[in-house]
Amino acid sequence: xxEPTLTAPAPSEIEVSIFGRGYGEAIAxxxxxxxxxxxxxxxxxxxxxTLLYLKELGVDVANKLEVIVATHWHDDHVRGLAHLxxxxxxxxxxxxxxxxxxxxxxxxxxxxxxxxxxxxTGVEEFGKILALAKKRNIAGTRYPLRLAEHGYVxxxxxxxxxxxxxxxxxxxLSPSHFDVAAFVTRISAVSPQPQVLQRTPHYGANDVSAAxxxxxxxxxxxxxxxxxxxxxPDSGWNAILSDSVQPLxxxxxxxxxxxxxxSGHHDDMWTQLLxxxxxxxxxxxxxGGKKLPVDVDVTRxxxxxxxxxxxxxxxFGKSTDQPHMVAKTLRADALKLHKLGNKVGHIRHRATxxxxxxxxxxxxxxxxxxxxxxxx
Amino acid sequence: MSAAATAPSYVFDEDAQATIVRAxxxxxxxxxxxxxxxxxxxxxxxxxxxxxxxxPLASSRVFEAAPELRxxxxxxxxxxxxxxxxxxxxxxxxxxxxxxxxxxxGSTDDATEVAELPIGDIPAGEREKLREGAVFRYLIGYAxxxxxxxxxxxxxxxxxxxxxxxxxxxxxxxxxxAMFTDD
Numbered sequence: 001x002x003e004p005t006l007t008a009p010a011p012s013e014i015e016v017s018i019f020g021r022g023y024g025e026a027i028a029x030x031x032x033x034x035x036x037x038x039x040x041x042x043x044x045x046x047x048x049x050t051l052l053y054l055k056e057l058g059v060d061v062a063n064k065l066e067v068i069v070a071t072h073w074h075d076d077h078v079r080g081l082a083h084l085x086x087x088x089x090x091x092x093x094x095x096x097x098x099x100x101x102x103x104x105x106x107x108x109x110x111x112x113x114x115x116x117x118x119x120x121t122g123v124e125e126f127g128k129i130l131a132l133a134k135k136r137n138i139a140g141t142r143y144p145l146r147l148a149e150h151g152y153v154x155x156x157x158x159x160x161x162x163x164x165x166x167x168x169x170x171x172x173l174s175p176s177h178f179d180v181a182a183f184v185t186r187i188s189a190v191s192p193q194p195q196v197l198q199r200t201p202h203y204g205a206n207d208v209s210a211a212x213x214x215x216x217x218x219x220x221x222x223x224x225x226x227x228x229x230x231x232x233p234d235s236g237w238n239a240i241l242s243d244s245v246q247p248l249x250x251x252x253x254x255x256x257x258x259x260x261x262x263s264g265h266h267d268d269m270w271t272q273l274l275x276x277x278x279x280x281x282x283x284x285x286x287x288g289g290k291k292l293p294v295d296v297d298v299t300r301x302x303x304x305x306x307x308x309x310x311x312x313x314x315x316f317g318k319s320t321d322q323p324h325m326v327a328k329t330l331r332a333d334a335l336k337l338h339k340l341g342n343k344v345g346h347i348r349h350r351a352t353x354x355x356x357x358x359x360x361x362x363x364x365x366x367x368x369x370x371x372x373x374x375x376x
Numbered sequence: 377m378s379a380a381a382t383a384p385s386y387v388f389d390e391d392a393q394a395t396i397v398r399a400x401x402x403x404x405x406x407x408x409x410x411x412x413x414x415x416x417x418x419x420x421x422x423x424x425x426x427x428x429x430x431x432p433l434a435s436s437r438v439f440e441a442a443p444e445l446r447x448x449x450x451x452x453x454x455x456x457x458x459x460x461x462x463x464x465x466x467x468x469x470x471x472x473x474x475x476x477x478x479x480x481x482g483s484t485d486d487a488t489e490v491a492e493l494p495i496g497d498i499p500a501g502e503r504e505k506l507r508e509g510a511v512f513r514y515l516i517g518y519a520x521x522x523x524x525x526x527x528x529x530x531x532x533x534x535x536x537x538x539x540x541x542x543x544x545x546x547x548x549x550x551x552x553x554a555m556f557t558d559d
């Protein structure tokens with residue numbers, strides 16, 4: 001099958017491009033008139049995939065990438081983020097409020113020299129972003145670093161300003177104050193151990209993941225980040241869904257939270273925030289031999305969504321070819337090395353604004369596929 | 377240049393209390409010359425590679441055993457020639473195996489492999505270091521034992537943690553944060 005061509009969207013078109021590599025997630029959004037937002041980042045050969053894509057489209061990244069969002073600091077969401085921020089000279093970068101808390105900084109600084117050359121982590125990206133933000137900060141006039149918590153508006157264009165005529169607002173749905181406080185308390189007791197080199201540990205940081213709501217006229221897009229459903233009324237999706245201020249409309253497109261896993265699922269998210277049978281896309285994930293989404297997640301999401309897509313058929317690739325001697329040594333104990341899928345999959349959703357509503361058309365590139373193709 | 381000449385060689389303790397301590401003495405002046413550029417010493421006590429290409433092997437540094445490890449007698453060592461080496465990160469730990477992400481040393485791309493590896497590949501004295509997030513080296517190669525027999529062997533050794541960054545990093549980051557939060 002021939003892939004569709006990569007062309008820049010028309011000024012009046014909305015585009016949501018989602019990239020994944022089997023492990024990692026990045027989103028590029030065209031809000032109209034050549035203006036772009038970026039959510040999270042993945043890297044290919046240490047270069048931001050979002051940046052490579054925008055350059056391929058001929059976008060003036062230095063001036064037209066206006067906002068970059070780091071939903072949280074996990075390395076599957078921030079690899080290449082500093083590279084992207086460096087190129088986007090006029091962009092503001094939004095990070096969750098908890099990332100500038102003194103306890104998080106103490107935690108991040110203490111792990112900042114603990115990582116291996118082969119495995120970078122979000123802590124290193126965080127340090128680079130801080131340094132760049134400092135360089136670009138002009139007190140009183142320009143603040144390139146912004147802090148997201150529930151209710152924060154990170155981008156706004158009034159109705160009538162863009163060619164499509166719709167107002168655009170990007171608002172953070174999370175993290176809640178409760179989640180920020182709980183996260184800061186948890187990490188305050190953590191420091192590196194001298195016995196063994198250890199990657200920066202994850203301590204429930206999905207709790208401070210920043211989900212965003214992009215309102216486009218009378219329609220919307222829900223960007224679910226890695227927000228989870230802990231069950232606590234003031235945490236994660238419960239906090240978002242019980243808020244007294246709810247969005248103006250329902251969303252016709254959702255980036256499914258937490259890679260489609262059950263921990264990110266909340267029934268009310270689908271009924272309260274989304275139109276019936278929305279377009280749904282996700283990026284797969286794996287850790288410790290476990291993967292997301294699993295088959296029951298695929299079944300659930302395909303039943304709830306009108307159409308659903310994944311940036312790849314599986315987080316895992318085939319077993320890797322090894323030199324004869326190595327293969328023989330592994331085979332002796334039935335050991336297998338699998339590639340963690342590392343080819344970029346790209347889901348491109350495009351829509352035009354008609355009577356305040358978005359009608360989506362989806363193209364798939366690289367490894368991207370319909371979500372149903374992930375079922376065993 | 378043959379693969380044998382370029383492969384780094386190590387000395388390891390056959391009793392598996394200590395895995396890799398110092399570079400192996402050259403087999404011959406010719407082989408030494410051919411393999412000089414690729415030779416590294418791995419100090420298993422901090423896990424950092426040290427290139428000794430510019431240093432005559434006769435005077436290259438021999439790393440001392442860590443206090444918790446048994447001193448290694450020369451006659452208890454055997455050689456290990458690496459066929460392939462990865463850096464790994466422990467993702468989860470089971471009863472007999474652990475899951476890890478691996479990236480090949482020397483490879484220029486960032487391709488990641490995942491594998492379920494036997495805990496038995498970790499020397500007994502190292503197993504207490506097995507924990508989620510731990511960074512290790514995984515080696516597959518030929519071991520020549522004291523008896524002169526040669527076998528294929530897999531080795532795991534963990535990299536030692538570094539002292540936390542000095543507080544200047546924290547102070548710098550806090551000062552930047554204050555620029556954006558003290559309004």
